[in-house]
Amino acid sequence: MSLPDELSRRRMLMKLGILFNGAVGVVLGVPIVRYLLSPLIRERRPGYESWLPLGPLGQFPEGETRLASYRNPVANPSDGETANIPCWVRRVAGEKFQVFAINCAHLGCPVRWFPQSGLFMCPCHGGAYYADGTRASGPPERGLFEYPYKVDHGNLLIDAGQMPTTGAPTAKLINISAGRPPCA
Amino acid sequence: MRLIRKVGDWFDQRLQLATPIRDTMQHPVPRRTASWAYVFGSAALTVFMLQLVTGILLALLYVPSAGEAWNSLQILNHQVTLGWFIRALHGWGSNFMVAIVLIHMVQVFLFGAYKFPRELTWIVGILLLLLTLGMAFTGQVLRFDQDAYWGLGIGASIASRVPVLGPWIVKLLLGGPIIAGATLSRFFALHVFVIPGSLIAFVGLHVLLVLKLGINEWPMPGRIVRRATYVQEYHELTHKDGIPFVPGAVAKDMFFSGFILLCIAACAVYFGPFGPSGQPDPTIIQTVPRPDYFFLWLYAVLSLLPPSMETPALLIGPVIALGVLLALPFFSGEGEKSWKRRPIAVLTILLVAVALGTFTHLAGDAPWSPVMDAWSGAPVPAQYLKGRTALERQGALVFQAKQCHNCHALGGAGGKRGPDLDRVAVELTQDQLIRQVIQGGGNMPAYGNNLSPAETTALVAFLETLHPAEQVPARDASREADVGARP
Numbered sequence: 001m002s003l004p005d006e007l008s009r010r011r012m013l014m015k016l017g018i019l020f021n022g023a024v025g026v027v028l029g030v031p032i033v034r035y036l037l038s039p040l041i042r043e044r045r046p047g048y049e050s051w052l053p054l055g056p057l058g059q060f061p062e063g064e065t066r067l068a069s070y071r072n073p074v075a076n077p078s079d080g081e082t083a084n085i086p087c088w089v090r091r092v093a094g095e096k097f098q099v100f101a102i103n104c105a106h107l108g109c110p111v112r113w114f115p116q117s118g119l120f121m122c123p124c125h126g127g128a129y130y131a132d133g134t135r136a137s138g139p140p141e142r143g144l145f146e147y148p149y150k151v152d153h154g155n156l157l158i159d160a161g162q163m164p165t166t167g168a169p170t171a172k173l174i175n176i177s178a179g180r181p182p183c184a
Numbered sequence: 185m186r187l188i189r190k191v192g193d194w195f196d197q198r199l200q201l202a203t204p205i206r207d208t209m210q211h212p213v214p215r216r217t218a219s220w221a222y223v224f225g226s227a228a229l230t231v232f233m234l235q236l237v238t239g240i241l242l243a244l245l246y247v248p249s250a251g252e253a254w255n256s257l258q259i260l261n262h263q264v265t266l267g268w269f270i271r272a273l274h275g276w277g278s279n280f281m282v283a284i285v286l287i288h289m290v291q292v293f294l295f296g297a298y299k300f301p302r303e304l305t306w307i308v309g310i311l312l313l314l315l316t317l318g319m320a321f322t323g324q325v326l327r328f329d330q331d332a333y334w335g336l337g338i339g340a341s342i343a344s345r346v347p348v349l350g351p352w353i354v355k356l357l358l359g360g361p362i363i364a365g366a367t368l369s370r371f372f373a374l375h376v377f378v379i380p381g382s383l384i385a386f387v388g389l390h391v392l393l394v395l396k397l398g399i400n401e402w403p404m405p406g407r408i409v410r411r412a413t414y415v416q417e418y419h420e421l422t423h424k425d426g427i428p429f430v431p432g433a434v435a436k437d438m439f440f441s442g443f444i445l446l447c448i449a450a451c452a453v454y455f456g457p458f459g460p461s462g463q464p465d466p467t468i469i470q471t472v473p474r475p476d477y478f479f480l481w482l483y484a485v486l487s488l489l490p491p492s493m494e495t496p497a498l499l500i501g502p503v504i505a506l507g508v509l510l511a512l513p514f515f516s517g518e519g520e521k522s523w524k525r526r527p528i529a530v531l532t533i534l535l536v537a538v539a540l541g542t543f544t545h546l547a548g549d550a551p552w553s554p555v556m557d558a559w560s561g562a563p564v565p566a567q568y569l570k571g572r573t574a575l576e577r578q579g580a581l582v583f584q585a586k587q588c589h590n591c592h593a594l595g596g597a598g599g600k601r602g603p604d605l606d607r608v609a610v611e612l613t614q615d616q617l618i619r620q621v622i623q624g625g626g627n628m629p630a631y632g633n634n635l636s637p638a639e640t641t642a643l644v645a646f647l648e649t650l651h652p653a654e655q656v657p658a659r660d661a662s663r664e665a666d667v668g669a670r671p
Binding site: 036037039040042043048067069072074075076077078079080081082083084085086102103106107108109110111112114116117118119121122123124125126128130131136137138139140141161162163165166167 | 249250251252333334337338340341342343344345346347350351352354355356358359360361362363364365366367463464465466467469470471472473483486487489491492494495552553554556559585586587588590591601624627628629630631633634
């Protein structure tokens with residue numbers, strides 16, 4: 001005489017086996033997911049931004065806009081040149097600056113400064129910005145991204161470390177309106 | 185001969201594959217499927233195998249490190265024997281693969297092959313299309329030159345616009361806060377392990393489905409697909425008027441596959457490998473990033489959409505398109521297969537083809553982008569300077585020095601962002617010119633802060649000379665009347 005199939009010992013063992021493998025899957029899955037999410041976890045704790053020197057104030061003549069660059073604070077040796085990030089420094093007057101991200105506020109292409117016409121122009125989709133970073137024309141819906149800055153012992157420092165993107169609250173550290181007073 | 189047979193028998197006793205393979209090769213297919221219209225699927229598979237082989241060959245020398253990748257491509261191009269050729273084969277293979285997959289899809293669509301019972305074959309095919317495009321994009325990233333670097337920036341900017349999750353998606357996409365080593369490594373993993381692995385699995389499933397359900401018969405107008413009767417009808421068609429797949433139907437496949445491989449090799453030899461363009465150093469900003477050929481249409485769409493529609497179109501558009509493609513076999517699973525009785529299907533294909541073709545063509549010379557070096561590289565044509573006053577020539581100088589030429593063409597050279605100015609004096613009066621220059625508007629920046637009154641006067645004087653010889657410049661009649669009224 002045989003027991004009904006669903007009551008058999010083998011059935012029971014198989015179900016236990018599935019359960020066991022499921023548990024093992026969870027035990028392995030949690031660290032795997034955490035590993036995959038490491039760029040987000042890393043962001044939460046130490047954070048990606050820090051104060052970075054762009055050079056002595058003498059490098060930035062008053063009333064002019066100059067290209068500067070910094071080494072990204074979070075960088076590995078294998079990053080090579082990609083961790084050297086450029087930005088536009090506009091010295092308005094005295095210790096009043098504007099430091100713009102290189103990335104166009106439309107889709108992130110590198111904007112170029114034309115001192116003669118006082119415009120930043122983007123080579124990709126034709127966005128243009130005035131000297132103070134406000135939108136002049138083209139597809140961008142806002143002005144250039146701006147880094148917070150401070151002057152310390154005759155050096156210009158900016159708070160940077162993330163690529164700014166259009167839809168991102170990475171802008172939490174990035175000044176949205178142009179001409180904000182210095183934070184230092 | 186007997187030895188070969190003996191060895192063969194020894195293996196088959198253990199593997200027991202000879203009978204199923206023979207049955208598969210000789211399964212009957214409808215007579216008319218031995219057609220040149222049915223060769224694209226097998227050609228796509230052939231090119232995929234070429235990509236696997238050349239990809240592995242490239243991986244022997246490629247270094248997936250942000251600091252080294254570009255150099256390793258230079259070594260492949262210039263130092264390794266025939267390294268350039270393998271790179272060119274892989275690059276052209278990629279272009280051909282996308283093209284053939286698309287042609288295959290159009291053929292399947294027009295022949296109604298997605299209808300009952302081949303719905304799942306179509307859906308797997310859509311996945312294969314997405315994976316193929318994924319290979320094309322990730323492959324472009326692995327070239328890790330300036331185009332790849334800024335292309336990633338564009339991808340990240342698009343991803344960042346996803347509501348709520350955007351910033352997190354960007355971090356996960358880039359593997360960190362910026363485009364750097366971790367970014368390249370994860371695109372390498374995608375391009376070399378994840379996507380090809382999925383491709384192999386889904387290609388297997390796709391081919392299995394074709395074998396299980398049979399090759400789509402040649403569509404005849406009036407032969408209607410009905411769920412109740414189709415399987416029986418197809419069985420009769422293949423068994424009464426069918427031919428064995430091998431050698432009946434496979435000959436044209438083989439010729440076409442060989443022909444495509446030859447074409448790829450010819451392109452590789454003649455045109456050579458793709459790039460790499462400038463090295464991926466973000467501090468070199470003298471760059472004009474352009475996407476690879478198959479994403480040019482998207483580049484055009486992103487430039488031409490009104491800004492307010494951009495984010496919805498980018499985020500919702502692909503979802504709708506994908507939804508329509510996936511749902512197609514379910515709301516159109518029965519009925520006519522022949523394109524001769526499906527005018528909307530034909531029109532849809534034509535519309536999509538014309539749209540994609542137009543956008544791609546437009547992106548070829550990108551009229552929406554300023555020509556960044558026109559102000560210093562493209563002089564004002566000599567005929568616009570001959571016999572002009574000193575003031576007007578001074579204006580031409582202002583025109584160049586203030587980068588007007590970057591957005592406005594003169595004599596066919598310069599940017600197309602704004603209107604050509606060869607006949608601007610016919611269209612705008614002096615007052616209108618002054619207003620436009622100083623206040624901008626209509627997508628032109630205002631130059632009021634950047635032009636002295638003297639420069640504005642000179643520039644407008646120059647612009648007023650820009651009219652065809654037989655046409656007089658536009659004048660403000662009211663002003664003349666006013667001037668004329670005075671004694």
